[in-house]
Amino acid sequence: MPHSWRLETVLLLLVLATALSIFARDTLLRETLIIEPGEDYSVRLYDDGRDGGSTEAVMLPDNQSGYQWQCDLRADYQYPYCGFEIRLVQGWDGLDLSSFDKVELWLDYSGGNKSIRIFLRNYDIRYSNPNDETSTKHNQIEFSADRKDQHYEFSFSDFFVANWWLLENDIPPNLSHPQFDNIISFDVQTGSEHKLGVNNFHLKKVKFIGQRIDTADWYLAIISIWSVLILGFLAYRIVVLSKEVRERQMREKELLAINKLLDFRSQELEVLSKTDHLTGAFNRQGIEGAIKSGLSEWRRDGKSLSVVMIDIDYFKAINDNHGHAVGDAVLAGISQLVQERIRSSDLFARWGGEEFVLVCRDTSMNYAAHIAEKLRRLIEECSFADVKGVTASFGVASLQGDADVDDLFKKADEALYRAKRKGRNRVEVSDND
Template structure:
């Protein structure tokens, strides 16, 4: 056998040997990753010292809560009372320094919650995240509200969640005027975990037994493992490329083709991202703006008002007895009411007005270059049109309105609160009416 043939056989043997070794390493690494590299962080609330009870009293509410420790859990007794718009109680679990230096929970892929309720109602789990661009010193509310809301009686015990199920609370984004690019779930620095009563928690007495939380992931992230294996494969194939020097041109052509495909994929991803950002600002049911989309409109109109003094009116309205519609006819009929109402209102307002689905059955209209008197006239016109229309065949539908006007330099929260108060007055005085609230400066 000639030396040339021997060299080819030897080179082929070395190439195959390297590939076999690398395949074995890859298989062992994947097996070890699957079975032996679990990273588990457990918080036994019966033993964990940094747990405190909280209630809506910090927001002016009157709800009460008490917390008792056992060896293996904390026992919560509470009474949800009227007095705050959204009554709540809960517990806070502090990690790290509880402010800016928390725990990185981003590498965990499963979150277990041992919580037994004494009654019905949903529960909110908040992973409060620190972001240096958003945090205000000594202001705990500036920690990002990464949330998930669930009903313990409808979940297994323990309840199990994955990070992808969390979202940033919309009310927090709106309240803090957070840029949409910052309103993303981030679990890389969590100094505080909160468990609170949820949206539909009933008023009155209740209780929980909370044993703890468990975060399960891997000691090495999947990204790091794949990166390492890819690096090993890269080095191996680099050696193979040296052995197969005369095939370099062909390999180069293949790499170029892969790069072109990657570029095409990146362009496709950019297009998909652009479409997603657009859809994230619209309510999928009604086609109206949602709160995320509205925040930019509100900021723009406020800047225009501060600059030019041109009036801007703000009205909030919701469907009277909407819960009865859902309970009586079902959610499909409720959705029909929302869709038809949005179409009716959209057809009666100007293109420059912004119609926003504010929440459940609540809507907002922001009208530029519109005085409060004209806004009140528009609200009354809409009220009559809604009352006279047939949004659904099953029953008549009416709406209550609260109207106000934006004031230069005003905090948006104050504007919204004033409109909400006017809406509440409309409901208190019989519903299906318009109430106007003017700005009163405190002396």
């Protein structure tokens, strides 16, 4: 089998394994705990007799299909109740169910009460007393007992701590939330309606469902494995490519001299075609690439693209009073001044007549306005071709929202003309910016 095919086969298998680990995540990570007859759990019935009541609770014969019991709620206690406890552990070292998120139970009930309570009781030395069973935290759910299919499903987030337990044990607020890190028992109890009479229970099965590994850790493991594989592949490719590069370098050396000569001449011609012969600044064709690159960076990476439109104030008067040769010298002088002061990443071009444009890639509107103000002061402070008092007006705009290049230059142009209307020799930014 060709080497490339072996690599592609391994990659395909890894992709399939990754897809399986993602889409079958719940099955792979699922953890269950099932409680049903035949398991080694101790059980007991209890009732309000410990509180002075006379409710009577009895276990019914076990038919291997579940736990069955009956309790007769009587009126000798204000809040008659009975309950059935499945002790999950011996002693006080309970089960950590904090990674579980769901509990299901199959329960058949008949009686006068409309609701049933279940408890997950948690032992914690901060509030529990080994000599007092009721001191374990009573994480509780109370639900309607009218399901015909006898199947109930609850999220652990539905549990709350019983108010009576919080009050009786004087629990501070920081310990009043549900807790499942040391569960010692599961209880089924009559509901809070307390209707007198016979209640029959048949608990067939209890099922706790959780995850062995947290979902975030599972995805982190997948990412880590792929990272190691990618790094290994890159290292391998570097070794292979370095060998290929050495071989190619020998062949490329023979072409470098010819290409260097051709490239130099080509660059000379390209620069000439993109440069304004009078000012030495780029022409419109020359800044086309910069605008395209800036637009691409803005679309792809969110980097700002700003333009500064520059117009020499009263340039016609300079031509009329001093002649076109002086006017050309002023244009060339201002172009040289600007090009010497701007950054290497900025492109300066003659836009036409006495108008110039400065394209500022990866530059916010505020910083572009700062650059424009600096140039405005420099022009104002200099004299060109013995012409004093030469000034310029500036319009600044940046790409915003879904705007395109036409909108960008239109906004800069509007800002420029606003600068002229306000008296010239000033910087104005686009209203939309």
